[in-house]
Every structure is written in C-alpha cells, then in structure tokens.
Amino acid sequence: xxxxxxxxxxxxRDLLDRFDALIAERGYASRSExxxxxxxxxxxxxxWRKGSEVAGAITLVYDHHKKDLVTHLTDLQHDAHDLVVSTxxxxxxxxxxxxxxxxxxxxVEVRRLADALRSVKGxxxxxxxxxxxxxKLG
Numbered sequence: 001x002x003x004x005x006x007x008x009x010x011x012x013r014d015l016l017d018r019f020d021a022l023i024a025e026r027g028y029a030s031r032s033e034x035x036x037x038x039x040x041x042x043x044x045x046x047x048w049r050k051g052s053e054v055a056g057a058i059t060l061v062y063d064h065h066k067k068d069l070v071t072h073l074t075d076l077q078h079d080a081h082d083l084v085v086s087t088x089x090x091x092x093x094x095x096x097x098x099x100x101x102x103x104x105x106x107x108v109e110v111r112r113l114a115d116a117l118r119s120v121k122g123x124x125x126x127x128x129x130x131x132x133x134x135x136k137l138g
Contacts (some may be wrong), residue, residue, distance in 0.1 A: 008115045008127040009035075044132045048107040052136075055085075058101040065095055066122025073120060077101065080113045096124070104133065 011019070019034070028034040047054050064070055075086050081106040090098040101117075103110050111128065118126040 040132075043137060044130055047132055047136065048130050051106055051108045053105065053133055054110060054129060054130065055102075055104045055109045055133050056110060058103060058132040059108070059125075059127045060079050060099050060101075060117055060119060061128065062097055062099070062120075062123045062124045063095055063121075064097045069122040072101070073117060073123075076113065076116050076120070080092070080109070083109055083113055097118055 022033070025036070028037070028092045044054075053084065059099060060073075062069060062073070083103045085102040085104050087102070088100045090100070092098050101113075103113065114126055114128045117123060
C-alpha cells in the first residue's frame with residue numbers, strides 16, 4: 001500500500017453536515033474512506049471520458065418476443081467479441097429478459113456497443129455501469 005498523506009480540506013458546515021449524513025447512511029468507517037471512494041469514482045469517470053481501457057457492464061432489458069431480437073443482440077455481441085468478456089441472461093417474467101454483458105476495452109468502443117444494443121427494436125432499457133480495470137486506481 002502507498003504511504004498515506006494527510007491534507008486539510010476547508011468546507012462549509014452545512015455541506016459537511018450533509019456529507020457526514022451520507023457517510024453514515026452508506027456505512028463508511030470514516031470521512032477518509034468516503035473521500036477515497038469519491039476520488040476513485042472521479043478517476044474512473046476520467047478513464048471513461050478519456051477513452052482509456054475500461055471494464056464495466058452493459059445491462060439491457062428487452063421483450064424476447066420481438067421478431068429476430070435475440071438473434072440481432074447475439075450478432076452484435078459476436079461482432080464485438082474482443083470487448084465482451086461474459087454474458088448473463090435472466091428471465092424476468094414470461095415476456096421480459098435481463099441481460100448483463102461484462103465488457104473490457106476502450107471506453108469509446110464500449111459506448112458504441114451499448115448504443116448499438118440500445119437501438120435494436122424491442123430493447124426497452126440499456127444502462128452502462130462504468131468500472132475500471134483497477135490498474136490506475138492503486
């Protein structure tokens with residue numbers, strides 16, 4: 001682990017009170033741990049914004065009764081085989097499925113795949129969960 005550094009932060013009382021309430025709600029052990037988590041989150045967003053190599057999950061909900069939908073989704077994933085690490089298929093009810101696609105690659109390509117999946121008729125929702133490969137977070 002890196003050597004720890006201490007630094008001071010000036011913050012308004014109202015903002016600090018709200019932050020302390022958030023810390024308690026989320027169960028952080030300390031303000032320091034909450035700050036580290038916020039910093040890591042900002043670094044992950046920066047990796048995605050700059051197009052770095054990233055990891056994450058594309059989650060989609062769709063109506064599997066739509067003609068050729070499943071075939072189209074599968075074809076898109078096979079076309080992006082260099083990005084797709086794994087998929088998980090979940091039956092939500094008789095008509096709807098949830099698919100979680102674990103991805104790793106350049107952020108621009110991951111977003112392009114998510115957009116292609118989003119545009120398929122019968123796909124009801126697509127969400128991209130941004131994560132990091134962890135290599136730059138230390």
